Amino acid sequence: MESSSSQEFIQHLINGISLGSIYALIALGYTMVYGILQLINFAHSEVYMVGAFAAFYASRSLGLDQHPGVGALIVILAAAVAACSILGVTIERLAYRPLRKSPKLNILITAIGVSLLLQFSGQIIFGADPKLFPEVIKDVVLFEIGGVDVRSMDVTILVIGTLFMTGLHFLVHHTKMGTAMRAVSSNGGVAALMGINVDRVISFTFIIGSSLAGVGAVLVGLKYPKIDPLMGTLIGIKAFVAAVLGGIGSLPGAMLGGVLLGLCEEMVVAYFSSTYRDALAFGILILILLFKPAGLLGSLQREKV
């Protein structure tokens, strides 16, 4: 009895971390854009939704659900990443850039507008009824350790999540473009004095953030294979909560916040009631805003004079 309950706990732990790494991927997009523009990009959740549909149509047109496996997974990931980065960079160019110099509230409201526009355009283009996401990875038990099932789905999610987050960390900390991103985020005007093309860095940020949303969309599609044009709303808000929890603007914060939120959700569902699953995220948001508004890893930078 004792061992079976601890096995159960470990099972929930795995589930929670895999759900959390999906939140983390999407949260990174919010936090990156916030770090550079101080804008909550509400359209991010719809970029994510479009990623799921891009993967869906890519798979359908190529008949990939007939040939599941790593190859098919890579193809639909590429489709989602391509669609998301194009959409993300287009939104920035058409909706946010013209408003760069206007008050922050104007851009924020525009972001909400873009989000609604995409949700309902999605309903017209893709249809409002849910679609079944292709099962390009069969969810089987790969192996068992001490009575805990290790499933292919969770392994896929963890491997891909870790891969992309490590890649992002490398990009941001060990490349010239990544350093430029951090420079722009700290002071755009001075960054331009260094010869950094700030517009280009912002576009690049949207490309990277949106790509991660695309990856997240594929992983969610694999785990919860029902997709519809409004699918971004709830997970978007949760990812946003994860970003705030970790400290908005902080990349490690978004990753930590995502994993923590996923774990909390899984544990609440497992040990209390699934009714509280969604309430939890909002409860966390309220607590964070009340007691630690800068988030777990966020900090308010002060300049020395």
Added chain:
Amino acid sequence: MNKGEVVSLIGANGAGKTTTLRALSGMIPFSGGIEFQGQNLAKVPSHQIVRLGLAHSPEGRGVFPNLTVAENLQMGAFSRKDKAEIARNLEHCYELFPRMKERLKQKAGTLSGGEQQMLAISRALMAQPTLLLLDEPSLGLAPLIVAQIFEIIKKVNKEGVTILLVEQNARMALKVSNRAYVVETGKITLSGKGSELLNDPRVVASYLGGH
């Protein structure tokens, strides 16, 4: 301005000194013409001006606090591709500011005010400028550090970099300047050789606080 000169703009707060520099480096739009090496800067965006050889070390230093010293310096050379030359410039910065080298891995935000100013100047030099704009390099620094920084300014100028200096510390500025302009509410009210202005009774009364 002539090549190889140190020219300074002195004057009270709000006179338009910083604005002049910001217009030069494209941070703010302006009407009329500014020419640099025969090219009108009016339509050139900020990030391309540095490619023309004009580097700006802004007021308040503007180092990137979350980036390491090394990364700040790397950003100074952002628009350049010649790796060997960049490495040579880096070595040169370490010669000018030996303390930079010890602090390469440190976040710029953790440096003292004087070190941040040194970093800001080094970073501007990493662009290999022909004209260096320095905005209030003495701001908020102890007199000893100010003296060190002005020594460096002289040294950099001797190496052939033309310098346009904006300063409230008029005495220090005039001592190193070939020429200087006194700016009052957007207008130049006095101009002359640095050494002459240093002894000009009007300057002494208004900006040097008498003797």
